[in-house]
Amino acid sequence: MTRKTRKAIRESAATLVLCGPALLLYAGFMVFPAILGFAYSLTDWTGWSRTPHFTGLANFREAFGDARFFDAIRFTLFETVLIVLFFSFGTMLLAIMLDRLRVWKGAIRGLFFYPYILSILVSALLFQYMANYNEGVVNTLLRGAGFEALAQDWMGDPQWVAYFIFALVAWNGAGFFTTVYLANLQTIPTELYEAARIDGAGPLTVFTRIQFPMLVPTLTTNSVLALITGINLFPQIVVTTQGGPGWRTFSIGYYIYHLGVLSNRQGYAATISFITFAALVAISAIQVALLRRREVRL
Secondary structure, eight states: OHHHHHHHHHHHHHHHHHHHHHHHIIIIEEEEEEEEHHHTTBBBOOOSSSSSBOTTTTTHHHTTTHHHHHHHHHHHHHHHHHHHHHHIIIHHHHHHHTTTSSSSSHEEEEEEEEHHOHHHHHHHHHHHHHTTTTTOOHHHHHHHHTGGOOOTTTTTTTTHHHHHHHHHHHHHHHHHHHHHHHHHTTSSOOOHHHHHTTOOOHHHHHHHIIIHHHHHHHHHHHHHHHHHHHHHHHHHHHHHTTOOOOOTTTHHHHHIIIIIIOOOHHHHHHHHHHHHHHHHHHHHHHHHHHHHHHHOOO
8 A cells, every 4th residue: 555545545534533423413414304304295294193105296286286385485485575685785785884984883883783693582572562552662652653543453464564574584684694794895905995085986986886896795695695584484473473364474484384283294394395495496596696697797
């Protein structure tokens, strides 16, 4: 055995020792459950029966004719569009404004980041209390300002509940996405700003010619993370509306929970999960490809 071969074996053994446990844990908790979930999607397993019966593609055929599933898709897509737009562009503008602060910079940034360190449970309970018709702070402020007619049951009104859930997600997650943009803004060379100031460029020109092109890679990352956040909308629904009023706020995640846990249809819930996963992978791939193309052009 040559010295080169022995060195390669030692390096392979070291790699296996260092990475092996992590790979085993990932395979055990991620890969194997995913494969098992797909297998269950081809059965009528209830979650309690010991011997699930193979049904082939029956669950998939049912899914593509399930009106409630398509209602959940519509609600999820509506929320996802709002979430992606806000976390991709709204937090970008917020980061630029916070970056221009000269007084109390750290304190003000901390106030915007503070909601992110709260658990989703705490944030959802807070918003649920704010939305209360009789004692909620929103209606209390409206009544105090003389706008009694505008008071609503914000979590029970089908017209407003979707926007209130979006407000909850936006308030809870804005700090993280803004911080990512702020970190990217710190990497922009100061020489570019100085050259723009010498040329007499205004804030809009600085944004369009310097900041936005430099922030596009972060925009790609944030938009994909925002897409995943919107598609996986679940804990906010569980704590606040439980899918109500009626079926108005059934997200895909909550519909999977409703099927698998509340209705004992684990096989069908696994089918919905697999369809959602495949759609999310396809949408994310298209999204990243389009934004990467934008980066190349810039």
